Amino acid sequence: MPETRPPIELNGVSLAELQRLIDERRLPPVDKWDPPLCGHSGMRIARDGTWFHDGSPIGRPAMVRLFSTILRRERDGTHVLVTPVEKLGIDVESTAxxxxxxxxxxxxxxxxxxxxxxxxxxxxxxxxxxxxxxxxxxxxxxxxxxxxxxxxxxxxxxxxxxxxxxxxxxxxxxxxxxxxxxxxxxxx
Known part of the structure; x- marks a missing residue:
């Protein structure tokens, strides 16, 4: 499913309006999903925030936005991409x-x-x-x-x-x- 949500812009928006935009975003309930770990995604988030898959940068911002919605940090500090049926590891060099x-x-x-x-x-x-x-x-x-x-x-x-x-x-x-x-x- 392609990402259809546009990025939120701060310019020209009051913080009350910004809060409304944030509240309207419907993110997947990744905190409620607990499928088994199926392996590694082949993905990495570099220190500068660039997302990579199998060593190549992901050039489509909509794909990065989509993957970011299913990203979670586990209690042990590792990061995973999670859906209702699978969980895949992802390497994060600094912060997500x-x-x-x-x-x-x-x-x-x-x-x-x-x-x-x-x-x-x-x-x-x-x-x-x-x-x-x-x-x-x-x-x-x-x-x-x-x-x-x-x-x-x-x-x-x-x-x-x-x-x-x-x-x-x-x-x-x-x-x-x-x-x-x-x-x-x-x-x-």
Whole structure:
């Protein structure tokens, strides 16, 4: 079944409208499916967010969007593509998604931060989509929880934008507010 959902765009959309668009997306209930592991998919998500199959990049964004809807992270940290009847392993070098665009409304405790993902989805940082910074060996890795144990790493540009906000507001420790929650920008 081809992917027919267009990517969510942040430009020109209020966060209330964005939340409505997010809520209208009907994602498969992969958290409810538990078929047996059937092997490996031959797929890999590179550190930069590029999806590969048998060593070749997947060039169709609609295919990546489709596969991203059936992706889940298992309790042991592995990633799988899951349907009601089969589960296939997929290698993920860093995080499953990349946050590539940001839109903010409000200031301080009243701020809400929306992030567009490379999969065409979006999240609003807050209680359900927590922002954290982890030490990843190559430096701090800012991440946001997406769904089913999956995370999106923020691009360096977005991380610097958040750092500018944090420094301008002078919180101690440095961090940002979004949707009523405070998120420190220091590695755990």
């Amino acid at each position: 998604f990349r946050a590539v665009e940001m839109h903010c409304e409000g200031h301080g405790r009243e701020r809400r931060i929306a992030l567009k993902l490379n999969s065409g989805d979006a999240v609003i940082v807050g209680p359900k989509h927590r922002l954290s910074v982890v030490e990843a060996g190559r430096g701090p890795s800012p991440r946001v929880d997406v769904r089913h144990g999956l995370e999106a790493e923020l691009s360096r540009t977005l991380y610097y934008e958040l750092a500018e906000i944090a420094l301008a507001e002078g919180e101690d420790p440095p961090g940002v507010w979004s949707d009523g929650c405070f998120f420190p920008l220091e590695p755990k």
